[in-house]
Amino acid sequence: MSHDGVGPRAVMRSVAFLTAGALAVPALAGCGSEDPAGKPLAGQDIEPAGRAKVADGGTLRWAVDTVPGTLNTFQSDADATTTRIAQAVLPSMFRMDGRGRPVRNPDYLESAEVVETEPKQVVLYKINQQAVWSDGREIGAADFAAQWRALSGRDTAYWTARNAGYDRIEKVERGKGNLEVKVTFSRPYADWRSLFTPLYPKDVTGTPDSFNEGARKKLKVTAGPFTVKKVDGTKDEVTLTRNVRWWGDPARLSEIVLRAVPRDKRVSALTAGTVDLAEIDPATARRITAAAGPQSTGTPLMGPGAHRSAADELHSWAVAHGSDEEAADEEVSAREKRREKAAKYARQQQALSGFEVRRSLEPAYTQLALNGADGPLADERVRRAVARALDRKELAEAVLKPLGLPAVPVGSHLALSGQAAYADNSGALGHQDTKEAQALLADAGWVPGGPVKEGKEKKEKQKEKGEKAAGAEGKKGGGSDEDTGNESEGDDGTYIVGEDDADGDGGGGDDDKAPRDAGPEGHLAQDGTRHLKQGSAPGAYAPRGTAAPARAGTAPVAKNGKALTLRFVLPSGPGSDTLRTVAGRISKMLERIGIRTDISQVDDESYFKDHIASGAYDLALYSWPATAFPATDARPVYAKPVPAADGSLNVEQNYTRVGTDQVDQLFDQAIATLDDSEHRALIRKADSRIWAAAGSIPLYQRPQLTAARKNLANAGAFGFRTPVYEDMGFLKKGAQGTPGTQGTRKSAEPSSGD
Template sequence: MSHDGVGPRAALRSVALLTAGMLAVPALAGCGSDDDPAGEPLAGADIGRAERAGITDGGTLRWAVDTVPDTLNTFQADADTTTSRIAQAVLPSMYRMDGRGRAVRNPDYLESAEVVDTEPRQVVLYKLNQQAVWSDGREIGAADFAAQWRALSGKDTAYWTARNAGYDRIEKIERGENDLEVKVTFRRPYADWRSLFTPLYPKEVMGTPDSFNDGARRKLKVTAGPFTVQKVDTEEDEVTLTRNARWWGDPAKLSRIVLRAVPRDKRISALSAGTVDLAEIDPAAARRITVAALPQNENSPLMGPGADRSAADALRSWAVANGSDEDAADEELSARRKLRKKAAKYARQQKALTGFEVRTSLEPAYTQLALNGADGPLADERVRRAVARALDREDIAGAVLKPLGLPAEPVGSHLALAGQAAYADSSGALGEQDAKEARALLADAGWVPGGPVKEEKKKDEGEEAAGAEGEEAGSGEGSGSGSEGDDGTYIVGEDDEKDGDGGDTGAGSGDDKAPRDSGTGAQRLPQGSAPGAYAPEGTAAPARAGNAPVAKDGKALTLRFVLPSGPGSDTLATVAGRISVMLERIGIRTDVSRVDDESYFKDHIASGEYDLALYSWPATAFPATDARPVYSKPVPAADGSLNVEQNYTRVGTDQVDQLFDQAIGTLDDAERHALIRKADSRIWAAAGSIPLYQRPQLTAVRKNLANAGAFGFRTPVYEDMGFLKKSAQGPSGTPGARSSGTPSGD
């Protein structure tokens, strides 16, 4: 399981993919004008674009996904990324995302939609495509819109909905002048009205609480997309979609799409075995596929099992296998047989992988460092700002993205990504990296270098105490350093390197920009010396004194850094290692704990059992609606607990809430975007979360598969996906006119 994923705009930004620490991505983002100064996306879609005329009619696409979903209703709390993928293929969407992250009208369902009145109420008039019908032959119309509004309005608690944002602002829904017109009247102005009715479910699903809660969990009897749901097979862990015979748009090229649940660490095996044609993969898998495509000769680097064995290792192995110690010889011969089998399997896989290529882009999502401001040292804004000012975000982004050949620019906004209408780099509200300023902020908060540290009792037998002294922090290749305890935790600043090897990104630690402290323990004055006495003028400062650990009230400043430990988490481990080293330079130590993927979010992030954590949020062009619960100020609930909604850092301000409220009711695009950027500046200043980099999107694709791959911002067009005719294939079987990866500008 991973906590990074992409899916349509779901009812709740729920957990999707843990290995890279992300929450489910809304499918639809963005409405904006071409005049917005947002620049271009850092990377465009890479989907092997081809004309429909060059694609074979028929065939089955086997698509690796993370899960077979527990529900097909995207508006339920347990909906996931696969739920969203299915909805995109089988249900109406009034708007879809283009290559710049803008919501654009979907002509298959919508001839037009516009605000036709603002006084005394905002009124939106939808004119539907006259050919748009459900799979049972009934026309899509006002009754479906009204049923969805009633289900999601929040007025009837019998509906188990994940959220009602936007729908709760609707006053009424009426039929227009004819059956093809739907008139939606809002009781309060709602700028993000384009976010509604995508996806749109039939009234048969939304009409009653029973049908909403249970009727669409395992099947959708009525659909209206290029595909229909044929079967959800929990035993085979796959969902089968088939062509919709009543689809009025361009007919689907594929006969079937099979969404097959394949764990991330098993996808290379599935690809090489020919059981899947399309799969999102990690950087290590991407390297294997890239290497497989290269011409092999005697100068090619050895890879796979045994590749790291030197000539001396081979000679030693031969000597043991042929030596007089029979037990040792048998053991060595057995090990050599196993190694040969592994090498042969690896070679077979590499040969099979020559039929695939890696298509790359950037996901519409970013990874952040979250700082829990609920209690402890990070409850002090000065400490949070010190942590933020210590980070070299360019270095972190480069470590992750440069080895993949992707643009390595740090993300400058919490609320949009480069290319989207609302994007602006507001990180200046926090300030640039500056270790001196970071140490000054710590000192202002009472955390000073060289203060006495009280001995603390160890919580568990064999556990390292938070105030452990006198060890040196090693840099390691793409990692921090630490000493592992019995509970799986380790403290950066200890001898042993226990972080990820950084192999998935190919990122090394890079050149340190500041010397590290060789002694992380507390500084103690000699007996009889006077605290605060000055050394004679000209006396040299102790080496690396600027990196001395900071302490307050006899306690060193040590932050709990929680990370997932499952497959695909190596990139996060690399990032965490770099962050830990950067914090050590200003005197902050990190106690890094690797926890099980399944418990990472529920038991640590959502419950607030962490100081620092890495996870990701999706970008959305409806930030006034979608991002408000992520950054709104937590408020006490009726039972005395703290209602944080989705603000897992527990950091918020009244001003940010007010700016969101103003933006959500502002229909003028330019004015709304200005309010969103202002809110983002305030979020930066509060330093509850620090955006680091836009997430890489790496997709392994069979070479002759067109119009599929790394979609970037773009919503997949399922009816255009298919396998190329031989006449349309390039020299290596790829689409004859591959996308350059640049935005199309549409």
């Protein structure tokens, strides 16, 4: 799994806050005349071409992360490849358009609408009369009813990962005929369009056995432009082939082979010609871009030897031809290895020249998660201080600007720019403000320079030295002979911090805040620490004449004898370079307000299970998808954790452990509100409250980089839009894609719909 914004994207629709109400929340943007949803920041980049320009036949070899453990998207081990297969072979009542909004899929539905709201909500589906399963049977009410019964949660024999929405259905029945499906809800459900996508045949959902086991490795009956021909675990690939019973536009490709290729092996797969389409990391994207440039035929500007100067080469030649035979042999061998690596790199670059990078933004965002379960971040003020220290614009630019993508910080937890529910609600928390962040920390008792308790043994030793050295030169305070204090022996110019003084004689006082002394220059405490006058910078200073401490303006904040250090957990595997870069910048931003970070890198396999899900972190970076149904899909991510029957805390997918009753109530209201405008307003209000609680800070929309063979049409970086599998294929000889349409390489203007 790539951890460039690592996140449980595949489990968003499955089973991978304190005083927020008191904060000022800006007026909802939806109340104005201008649509706050805006436009997508980037459109899809797929080399669009009319079907007449696409050749009939051919095999598309598509690199994926895994061969899925199941073909049933409703099971807990379903992953992104499971979803990809389902999109190609199963009915979807609604699919996403270029703005990330659900639109009716005419291949399956003639219409779908709410026909009654009182006394209960009723949705009537009219199925396309040509729609049939691959065994020839009509798609009809029996399939809808079987899926509802399987996913409703009423029969625990079904191993389902989610039942959101299906649990609100009271009954599913035929309408005027088998091609009309009447769904009656026991409770109003605004996200009804999310249901029955994908739709499995009753052969799969009809019994627990067929649901639990029958669809894991094969799908005998399908209803899409492709069918599942074979799942081959030994070759790590899934083969899809044309569906001869498909009633829509015939698939241009004969086959699609989904081949599992690790992210760090994709350059080799591309250059070996074993894949035609693959998501890639920024480093690979740079290589492909370089391969298209003039340097691809001359001396490479990157790759082996690119960093070596003329002086390095001259020295190497001299050693290789020198009198020291042993050194010469070693250098000759090293030169030969460098030549072999350079030759291999040149061959790879030549092969990569047949590909291009197609780029967009994923319908997902990377966030900084703050664990509010315990420790310093359990205090809302500290979380808000962390948030106010971040320059989110800088972080977005660091990731997206080098890739030529719009570097705009994400303003919502629940939607992305262009989606119906989107509005920039970050003002509910406030923008970057170092002074405000420092003030929040001080209000929470964390002040620069102290009060930090030193070890008992060290304090006693310093006290003894201070008594013996009273009146000596170089004593603390550096003042008159009457002053007493500790010796300056061993003082390296760092901050000297007072002890936590319970009686108020010189520490932080009862509230651990900076001392407030009456004298114009402050005074010396009996321990030799100089206290400042009221209004001066908090903390204590080194003796007179001592060199200024390093980073004196960013002294660590401390409270109750302990400096504020946060555990920052990151994945260590391939594809995590971007996260590590972002984490480094965040650490520097936090250092400016006195917060230190302890960064630890852990194995990808244990990152979520052993750290994020278990709560063994303070700060972490991972991603969430932005779906078209946030009231359903995002609720478990931001729901207030509640105690479970066994005494543990049930966090659902809220790995920050930060939630409020008010946010839960807003989600509940939104899910039961059928008026679209009111529904969006409630979602935006919930997002404002989530911002105010500062449990997670959205940073940037994830980049989507795809290497595609240059003659491959209608495939690449899809952005929001659901792929149209039947239109994918290879251009006919001499044919070209449609210029000036979708795609960030051709135009920054995104498509507005299907």
